[in-house]
Amino acid sequence: MTNQNPSKNARETPVDPLAERILDTAVRLAEEGSWESIRLHQVAAEMGIDLEVIHRYYRQKDDLVEAWYDRADRAMLADAALPDYLSLTTRERLHRSIMCWMMSMQRHRRVSRDMLMYKFELGHIHLQVLGVLRISRTVQWFLESAHRDAIHLNRVVEEIGLTNIYLASFAHWLFDSSNEAEKTRRLLDRLLGRAESVARFLTPFSRTGNEDFTPAHGEAERDTAQSVEGSVH
Structure with missing residues (x-):
């Protein structure tokens, strides 16, 4: 499995520059203290703008958390659009996409961890529901980027399996x-x-050959050919 950091080559998706500046400022302030301690009025004061401007983009503090992980989603999807991505096996695609997603936040790993602790803090039930939806949404994008086409029960099993893999890896990465x-x-x-x-x-x-976790879209044939070639040599 390759050890490269695909996020370094990812193409950026255009987003509102001011919204990005607000998010970057909040993350920087959190690096200096903690995510729990920062307030939106502090972000506004740091940037020299009114709170109303922040409210245009972020209606609550947790919206910044969602924006932070949306940015990771975009980095992962941009990397999946690179020419070499579809030449990989399914396993390689998923490995690359999940690692790209995490490595896009590597410089602010502690803040990313603080954000999750804030979201899943006791009493933040409404944020916890959003957190579960966030996990499901990101897993769906992993499967889409890897061109997984499973349906019915196979799709459910694949989603559950990948969700467990993603959460275990993410929890490990945080520390x-x-x-x-x-x-x-x-x-x-x-x-x-x-x-x-x-x-x-x-x-x-399985009733259909492309519903499992094995290589799809001609990958199986390619892997078989490589195995035969290797045995000849």
Whole structure:
């Protein structure tokens, strides 16, 4: 599995510059203190703008959290649009997309962790519901970027499996101080490998060949050809 950081090459999706500046300012202030302690009026004062301007883009503090993870989604999807992405196997695509998503926030890993603690704090039930929806939405984009086409029960199983892999890797990354999150990369690779093995075992029980976790869109044929070539040499 490649150790490159795909997010470095990701194309940026145009967004409102002022909204981005507000988000960047909030994250910078959180780096100096904590996400729990910052207030929107502090962000406004730091930028020299009125609170009303912030309200145009962010109706509450948690909207900044959503915007932060939306930015990670955009980085991941931009990377998936690069020419070499579809030449990868399904496992490689998912590994690259999940790591790209996390590495886009690598410089502010502690703040990303603080944001989650804030969102899932006792008493923030409305934010917790949004957090669950956020997880589901991001997993859907992982599957879309990897061109997964499973349907019916296979789709449900695939979503549940990938959600567990994503959450386990994300939880590890939040506290991973290794260089370029190398430990998280290895963990994710192991988890995807196990899922791939299970999917291949279940393939005979699947009604359609492209609903499992095995390579799709001609990848299986390519992998078989590579295996044959390797055995010849």
